[in-house]
Amino acid sequence: NAGVTQTPKFQVLKTGQSMTLQCAQDMNHNSMYWYRQDPGMGLRLIYYSASEGTTDKGEVPNGYNVSRLNKREFSLRLESAAPSQTSVYFCASSARPQGYEQYFGPGTRLTVT
Amino acid sequence: GNSVTQMEGPVTLSEEAFLTINCTYTATGYPSLFWYVQYPGEGLQLLLKATKADDKGSNKGFEATYRKETTSFHLEKGSVQVSDSAVYFCALSDIKGGSEKLVFGKGTKLTVNP
Numbered sequence: 103n104a105g106v107t108q109t110p111k112f113q114v115l116k117t118g119q120s121m122t123l124q125c126a127q128d129m130n131h132n133s134m135y136w137y138r139q140d141p142g143m144g145l146r147l148i149y150y151s152a153s154e155g156t157t158d159k160g161e162v163p164n165g166y167n168v169s170r171l172n173k174r175e176f177s178l179r180l181e182s183a184a185p186s187q188t189s190v191y192f193c194a195s196s197a198r199p200q201g202y203e204q205y206f207g208p209g210t211r212l213t214v215t
Numbered sequence: 216g217n218s219v220t221q222m223e224g225p226v227t228l229s230e231e232a233f234l235t236i237n238c239t240y241t242a243t244g245y246p247s248l249f250w251y252v253q254y255p256g257e258g259l260q261l262l263l264k265a266t267k268a269d270d271k272g273s274n275k276g277f278e279a280t281y282r283k284e285t286t287s288f289h290l291e292k293g294s295v296q297v298s299d300s301a302v303y304f305c306a307l308s309d310i311k312g313g314s315e316k317l318v319f320g321k322g323t324k325l326t327v328n329p
Contacts, residue, residue: 135316144304144319145304150316192259198315203249203261205261206258207258208257
């Protein structure tokens, strides 16, 4: 039981390049989330998927797109990376109804130059 | 909207000292409250939670009580260890349109020295 896995762990992009961050969970959870973590800002929600086939914007969705490929996988895409997207990205999942506890992946550290 | 305010760090303590990290919240309704911990280089892990007023969450010697009258969920530990050095996040559940999300505070970095 691996929990929540994310790939890659580290990535460096040039401004304007695109990439997809991958996330998978093996806990049969319905809901999945993407956050970014910046110094002094805590975690901010980018997008979430309450269930397979649905996605919704969070607090900071601009510049990102997501795909809930199936129940296990939830990807985050940067179409044209900008230096402001330099951050650590975390994927999380949760089961309903269980007190809304979320389980987090180890994170992807992204640098955009 | 719902929000969480937690004390700013960093906090530096000596081993065996008493720890308090303050957390207050603003919310409509009765959210669940959480403390998450992030060790260096890792993702967040749930430390403890409380789902209704006057509930006390506890784990690994840490405790927090859901205080509706003061809208607070302060984290406490009687005797910290070096291994408790981490960033601690207070969070609350936010339910809209049938979807649950978490709203996080900005985090408090704790360093415990031997």
